[in-house]
Amino acid sequence: MGNVPVGLYLSRCRGTLGTPDVDAIAARFRDRVDVCRVVEDFFAPDVQKSIVAEIGERGLGGVVLAGNSVEHHMRSLSGPQLKESIVDAGVNPNRVAFANLLEQVALPHSADAAGAMAKAVALVGDAIARARTFPAIEIVETVPDRSVLLLGATAASIVAAQRLLRLGYTVTLADTAEVDPSLSIGGSFHATGAFVSSHPGTTVIGNAALADADGWIGDYAISLTTPDGTRPVHVGGIIIDDAAAWIEPLRAHYALSVDDEGLPLSLGAAHPARTVDPGIMLMPAHDEDDVGEVIRAADAAALAVVLHLSVPKTVRALATSVVDESLCGGCASCVKTCAFGACSIDPETRLSHVDVRRCHGCGKCVVSCPVGARDVMSSPHVQMLESIRAMSAADLPAPRVLGFLCAGCGYPAADAAGRQAAEGGESYPASFLPIRIPCGGRLDALYVLEAIAAGFDGVAVFRCREGHCQNLVGNLDMDRRINLLRTVLRSRGIDDARLRIIDISPDEGVLFAQEVDAFFSELEPLLLTEGSLR
């Protein structure tokens, strides 16, 4: 495990990453990795090619990309391609680690060179450890089912269905209301409806409700309840049009992000039709009475789904929860805590069992597991402890705060905070050290104790606003345990103001900076009266 050869690539981010000094960071780590290189921009094709070539030549098993945020790599137009090419070159996806030196160090701390340097060193060191020690995860390859389920038999769905049928896909149109089988919706789309309804590749299901669903891109198994009984539907992709009717039941099975009204959110302006689930698309917002808007929305959704399914194979990295059967006692607390029904107790063995087709790797079961019989591949318990210690070793002035950032809200909000600070907005102290967690519900009481024991003066947890959690109840789960945890802290003479829980949305960068600042102000007097906890 410790001998995985690791390549460290630092990006100047096309000149935007000035402070801390990237070359100085490279010099600090040159002896600790097998390849260490500073590049101008990860996303330049020649840079990608050279990284891929080096992976092969040097037999790299882990890669650290230090520069742009992990969010950038996942959500930008060119970002995912870099990770895909690294994975194709033979690096396990769990050993591609990111050190966010731009949005979470350089942009917010440009005025504090020493602080930025210390924080950057901590983040890079931690990322190297993750690239080296994270368990390799299984990758499932699927020949994608070239069929699409359209939820809501609306004009936009019918137009999208027509596009898909023309490209050789099959479609299923489902609606919660009664649907005219001839799809005659009148107006401009009369002929389109007739084409779709008479096409042999079309199935129309009215009065439908979602009974059950599992799987992933290329391989979704859906079960619809209809007046005639339950209908299984197997598709490669899903397009949600009538979001109001379908989002609630879908969220019980797939991790999706939503806005204040509970309606699904896209990945942002660059991807108006994509959601955090790569096979589930949204019909971009449109005026249903405006023919042009309907067509543009339908085209965007149809193209998005085709781009993802017109490939020889789709891949799913199983960054799921796992069970150590030598430790599991079958207490079933994981069954109760999983919002997706992915955990169950095997009646034969009386041990916990994970349905990987339903597990989204949020890690709540790892927290609720009383004995460490559970772990989640995307944030293994042992590495969480290592990360806490790595962050505590950063040479930064007190007060020092450890920030646990939910990947769905707190982490992108921290990125937004960096961007707005670079534009002259409010900044926050470099002594705030971030750890990305897959869900607020991943916060183990042990991690708060460890952070205090490691010398942090405060612990901040940024988690989703009520109703926004991709894992439905991760933030609610945290509420349930937080007062008990505060009692545990007080029993050790620790003012529970040192633990701060902050509700946030992904785009709230200003709020993020304000909240961090406010927390530091609150910790100042605690330092004077109690002394630093170090």
Place this chain on the structure above:
Amino acid sequence: MKPKLATVVLGGCTGCHLSLLDLHERLVDLLGAVDLVRSPLTDAEEIPPCDIVVVEGAVGTVLDEETVRDARAKAETLVAMGACATLGGVGGLRNVLDTADVLARAYGDGRGPLASDEGADRAIPALNPLVRPVSAVVDVDVEVPGCSPLPDMLFDALVAAVEGRPFEAPRRTLCAQCGRRHESMLQHDSGFVADAVYGVMELDAIDPDLCLLEQGVICMGPVTREGCGARCTEANIPCRGCMGPGRKEFEQGAKMVDTLAAILPAGAIMFLDDLIGTGYRFGLPSSVLPASVGRGGGGDE
């Protein structure tokens, strides 16, 4: 030559030694296999050089610390016996208090002389600031959990020590041994398994076959090591956690918060009454934060 065995008591209640006596006839087997050179039942004050020393109790006083260091120096193999020796035990709950408060609570004004008092001759040994498990002071070869340990497990551990074999108690949770049925625990919803938290005496009727947590009774079974045979839960008594955690790094007090909050209404008042006494009854000195932070972090002082 038979191996020489010594036993000592540090900060403990001698309950673990009673477990030794509870070996009944097998005590004869044990005494046939070893030479008992020192124990609380003999008059020897000093620990003679020996092969195995069995230590009961936590390290809470200056004298405890001297004794356990002496025991370690004299013996080839050191066996930590019971919850106090392995985790710090019930007495470790005093780590949340200052030693002056501890003495005042225990003795009021009527305490006897302390070794630190002027002119004191035979006196209560001075308290260390923190109670620590034996492993925090000296190397431990074998650990036997339980308050008090089960005679069967103790026997197996001692035989292993005599034969020079490793011994490890089973590590799953008590739930693996408790035969009680799960019902709402198996439902895929995030609802609570009980509407409130009750003391056993508050229940009108106890279902003898249903998980106690599902009946609203705080049971430490999920965060506690198996191996006791689940005798308490079989007798309708919830687990108090005396076997400690299956793995020490998953301390019971913190994991109880994580686990039980996922299944029971956490605000239930009775539960909060003594959260620390419930979760850390047997293992506060083995916590990541074994004491009030103002009092130093414990460990190696």
